[in-house]
Amino acid sequence: MIFPPVQEQLDIIARNTVEVISEEELEKKLEKSRQTGKPLKVKLGADPSRPDLHLGHSVVLRKLREFQDLGHEAVLIIGDFTAMIGDPSGKSKTRPQLSAKKARENGETYFEQAAKILDEEKTTICYNSDWLGRMTFDDVIRLSSHYTVARMLERDDFEKRYKSCEPISIHEFLYPLAQGMDSVHLRNDIELGGTDQKFNLLVGRDLQREYGIDPQVCVTMPLLVGTFGTEKMSKSLGNAICFNDSPEDIYGKMLSIPDELIETYFSLLLPAPSQPLELFMEIVRQNPREAKRTLAREIVELYHTGDHALAAEEHFDRVFVRKQAPEEIEEFAFPAASMPLVDLLVELGAVASKSEARRLIKQNAVQIDDRKVSDMNLELALGEEAKIVKAGKRKFFKVVIKKDFQ
Incomplete structure (x- = not known):
């Protein structure tokens, strides 16, 4: 396998990322990969807490696709087992646990949607219940011995809850350890995640080292702000644009975003925008509404087709500009x-x-x-x-x- 020059790869990987831990190790891994012709194994974990993916998920999925395009191996972990624990990341209280059946059902729809971004034929799909579900209580005790309570309480959300006397269940401490065991099992070189996953990614890095494995490089991506312009995108908050939304809904929701989000959405959501950022931002300064229309068309085309994008724009103009009923109504x-x-x-x-x-x-x-x-x-x-x-x-x-x- 012939890979692009290391610096070229670094430039692509660094684009839109928040943090790389560490850049020096990443460079060494890329250099070794280029010398041996062996692709790096890049892991992305996803807990199927909900069956619908939204544009917030696309940010990290597109980074995984970039690694694929560079020639590296993409591994998508469907966390059907960890979903039964409940990821405490960014939560002020215990997250509800899913049943094994519900987690599996949600996970089955995840890859079908993720394939709108990833190269389906070059993506390895794993369910972490395949190895975590086989662990005995003895295995869990041995795993727990590799991490201390003090280290767990360094985690920002745990620290805040501890100081405010909010309950922290013991099973929540097991979540980052379980996610870290994914990295031990896979022996992956790189793990991707949002900034809210940094602690979990670092635990995986530490556990790999504890088990004698070359520690993974952690790459964190920004969290996409939802359509209201305040909190991160989340279907439960009603501020999400989902992959499976209709073209009309995607277009309409895109036009509803605050003007200050236009540049962020353009930079994070479009893998190959129709024009350079500098030119697009000039349109934003002169006519933000027209810029949002351009952005909305391109987003619809990503998840549907160009014809759907044009039809969605006509539907929007008919209903919301000319105040007419849609041409087709059920x-x-x-x-x-x-x-x-x-x-x-x-x-x-x-x-x-x-x-x-x-x-x-x-x-x-x-x-x-x-x-x-x-x-x-x-x-x-x-x-x-x-x-x-x-x-x-x-x-x-x-x-x-x-x-x-x-």
Whole structure:
């Protein structure tokens, strides 16, 4: 295997990274790899706590793809076993544990989505239950002997919780040790992760050394701020753009990001942008909205197609600029003489509960045929013609209520 010059590789690896521990060791590993023709083994671990990947995950996945393009071996660890422990990183309280079945189910969807970024044929997929699940209690005790409580309490979130008398469960101490055992088992050369994973990555490095293995280089990536412009992207916070979102949703959410995030999104999310950053930032200074439209099109194209991107832009202009209903709206038919609007919104899946439906109506965020509705007790009456129901900014439904509907 012929690899690019070491400095060229270093320049690519360093792009967008926060920290490399250590750069000197990385250079040595790359040089040895080039001399022997043997690719480095690069590990990325992912706990399938949720089945949907979002653009925040893409930041580190794209770095793994860069290693692949440089000729190195990519190993994606699906942490179905560690997900049952619950990663305490950045948490002020114990994270809920997943069942083995749920962790495995989530993990099965993970690679299908990650393959939108990674070279599927050059990626090794592992489930860490394959080795962690075989450890005996004796093995766990021996593993625990390699780390002290004092070292664990150096971790920022543990330290804060300890000082504020928030509970820390013993099983949370086992999480970084279990993740570190992944590195011991794989004997990988490099591990990638977000900045919130730094402690876990360093534990893996320490454990490799304890087990007589050349310690891994740790490469940390920035955490992507979500669409609200405050906290990191997270589906649970409602500020995420997911890989599997529709083209229309991706486009619309991209246009909603604060202007100050435009440069960050451009730099972190586009592997091959259509124009240099300097030129793009000039557009941002002159017309930030047009810059966001450009960025939105390119993001949609990454996860769908160019045609989808253009159609999503037309959909956005039609609905949000020209204030017209979408050209294509899914139709629902209900066999009833009438139906309370609150119940209808739940039946349509526009909201999760009746209380949420009432809240949406109270906010004047529900329309029927372009007419805003403020009556909580309104009933949609029997009618031959379909009515267009709009819930929130982006959800449209075509509804027919017919008593004789079969």
